[in-house]
Amino acid sequence: DVKVTQSSRYLVKRTGEKVFLECVQDMDHENMFWYRQDPGLGLRLIYFSYDVKMKEKGDIPEGYSVSREKKERFSLILESASTNQTSMYLCASSRQFSPYEQYFGPGTRLTVT
Amino acid sequence: AQTVTQSQPEMSVQEAETVTLSCTYDTSESDYYLFWYKQPPSRQMILVIRQEAYKQQNATENRFSVNFQKAAKSFSLKISDSQLGDAAMYFCAYRKDYGTDKLIFGTGTRLQVFP
Numbered sequence: 115d116v117k118v119t120q121s122s123r124y125l126v127k128r129t130g131e132k133v134f135l136e137c138v139q140d141m142d143h144e145n146m147f148w149y150r151q152d153p154g155l156g157l158r159l160i161y162f163s164y165d166v167k168m169k170e171k172g173d174i175p176e177g178y179s180v181s182r183e184k185k186e187r188f189s190l191i192l193e194s195a196s197t198n199q200t201s202m203y204l205c206a207s208s209r210q211f212s213p214y215e216q217y218f219g220p221g222t223r224l225t226v227t
Numbered sequence: 228a229q230t231v232t233q234s235q236p237e238m239s240v241q242e243a244e245t246v247t248l249s250c251t252y253d254t255s256e257s258d259y260y261l262f263w264y265k266q267p268p269s270r271q272m273i274l275v276i277r278q279e280a281y282k283q284q285n286a287t288e289n290r291f292s293v294n295f296q297k298a299a300k301s302f303s304l305k306i307s308d309s310q311l312g313d314a315a316m317y318f319c320a321y322r323k324d325y326g327t328d329k330l331i332f333g334t335g336t337r338l339q340v341f342p
Contacts, residue, residue, distance in 0.1 A: 164328070216330060218271060
């Protein structure tokens with residue numbers, strides 16, 4: 115059974131803190147994605163990785179960075195959290211150059227106070 | 228740039244009835260994929276149905292079917308015999324056939340199912 119897991123379901127951080135969100139997939143997928151989900155805005159792509167140590171900016175990369183040191187793990191980093199980064203963060207993975215779907219994790223609800 | 232529009236922020240349906248969720252998209256590509264994803268209140272997003280643009284036949288998965296109108300750039304989702312478990316956010320998504328594995332999502336439609 116395919117699985118994408120995220121390190122936390124709920125997280126509360128203070129403004130200015132460095133925040134790490136981790137995502138792990140067990141499907142040997144080449145692609146991994148980080149999205150941000152906000153009401154009325156749908157899912158917006160933050161960063162995308164198509165291979166270990168490779169990354170590509172999505173639509174809203176400002177204020178975020180990513181790390182992919184191993185194929186199965188993709189981390190999203192908020193260098194200095196701000197209140198406007200309060201959101202739901204979804205991780206996904208997919209096979210490269212495949213018409214098949216992305217598989218999603220359960221999401222992390224991050225609140226920055 | 229490609230865009231995906233879901234013009235219905237909320238919809239409701241009575242159990243056992245049929246409901247149609249709308250999606251339109253804009254692209255200059257001729258080959259692409261379209262998806263409907265479901266996000267139940269527990270938040271794990273799952274694929275409902277996929278349509279390849281080169282296929283004229285509308286995709287069907289049990290009670291879920293699509294009405295794919297390529298010329299009109301329309302991709303609606305029909306849910307027949309609605310069940311309480313169908314209550315969720317539904318997202319329409321687009322992907323080019325080549326060059327990228329990235330999805331472009333619409334803003335979503337929240338579906339409520341009443342007994």
